[in-house]
Amino acid sequence: MSRLRSLGLFVLIAALFGGAFPAIKAGLEYVPPLLFATLRYLLSAVLLLGYAAATTDDWTPETASDRRAVLAGGVFFIGGTGLLFVGQQSTTSGVAAIIYSSIPILTPIAAWFLLPEERLSRRGLLGVLVGFVGVVIVVQPDPASLFGGALGGQLLVLAAAASVTLGTVLVRRTHPSMSIVAMTGWAMLLGSAIQYGFSLVLGESLADVALPVPALLILGYLSVFASGIGFVVYFTLLEQFGPLEINLVSYLMPVVAVVTGWLLLEESIAATTLVGFLVVVAGFVLLKERELIAELAKFRGATR
Template identity: 45%
Template sequence: MFTRRTGALFLVSALLFGGTFVAAKAGLAHIPPLLFVAIRFDIGAVVLAAFAATHLSRAELRPRTVGDVVGIFATGVIVIGLTNALLFVGQQHVTSGVAAVIFSLNPILTPVFAALLLSEERLSVRGFAGMALGLVGVVLVANPDSAALLGGGLGVPLLFAAAVTSALGAVMIRRSEATLSSTARTIWGVPLAAVLSHGLSYAAGEPVVGLSMPPVALAALVYVGVFSGAIAYLTYFALIDEAGATRANLLFYFVPVVSAVGGWVLLGETISLLAVVGFVVIFAGFLLVSGLPPDVSGALKRGVRERLVGSGS
């Protein structure tokens, strides 16, 4: 997994998705959740359409196979549209700490679906240990109230459903073996997510007329539309193609870390010592699953050999 490209994709995706939770706190105070998601992807669709018009040809955008259609469906309807609808509605019923823990079951669920649908992505015992360690780290960072975790009403099942759809969709994308690039699939997928979200918002009876849009809500929409609604999904789906669904979804262990740091920097929230310990535990779990970078691993092996030779002489 550790190459410069995959490392950059992983870092950008984690940073931008992590910022979503900070922006959502500001935007959801003024805009209903499903409408918030819909407008987010309206903005993202416009940004991606402009990118496609200047960077991709019609041939690069044209679906050619059943796998292309399945990949676009999994991208737009399942991973982007349905997951975000469930996630944002579920967040209305629980604290951000509970939401972080429940949605961070995503990396645990991904190898389960991968074992059923993808023979090449089965985890080792060390990999499952790393997954479990990462989840422990998320719990330490989020530090949710146990009563809220167990008594979240509709919030907990909705967030769990979001984790399921996100994990299943990522594996479906990998299995589809689409000929379209991840960029083209994202350009098709974000408008699909916008249409789905508008439909769900209308069905839920969310108000559209008379909403107030103060500057903080507009800024939140710009962030989640452009940065975590267009750019982040371009990098995330490219990461799935590069590293596989199981390892790509490890980034969702780091989203609560980014969210916690963002809340500290931008909202004046505190970071406890327990959260710092959680950061370290998450990173340790990540290394167990993905392995050390080749240059680091090689340096450690050389160091051990030199020590052994030195002690032998």
């Protein structure tokens, strides 16, 4: 795969994933949050499993490690994103995307406990600390309204990011042998069932779902493009380059989300939020300094 094509795919998934945040925000006007998440991932599961069945023979979870990967991905990676849909009811898409950009900071913390071979250096610990300072600047917690209003929504988004992080590390720990696209499809199927169960518990009703043309377009974008095509491209690049370069997508998503939210939803973003985002990025640079320098050296060598 050429560098130019890879760069194009990199920009594509950043646009697809970043555009998901304002799409979720807009779709919440028509569908209750957990039902919305259920519909998105159910349709995505059908798309991904159909793709996997057509392109590979190992698309069903045959081994114990495959089943553990589906369980971890379904419960934490997909199921936990229902919190994102709930949280975005009371926060902007740009802020939600910036909070989500803390996932590369959260990942080494989860890996430290669950993947014994991975340990943080002192510089890595400093990077994690700086990254969390950035998240605090974005969220600006007020103890007087800890679980209410915008702060409550932001904390739910952060909880969703932590759940996705845990799911990612657990899936990596299982070393599944099945197709990664198929594994994601099965995880989406399980995750959508979990989200629907919580939707029923919270009293959401299908009678509250309105699917006019705008809502169908939003659902189609999230299911087909942001999840379906986006995940296929994501895993293609992951196999080609590894997790470090893919993690950088997390820092392009907020840019797309902020610009799209401003253009389409008339959302504004505070200067302190942008400062917090830059601090999160600085934390990631500290955390992955050696790897980033190595990747930069490889890129320079490829362009000579």
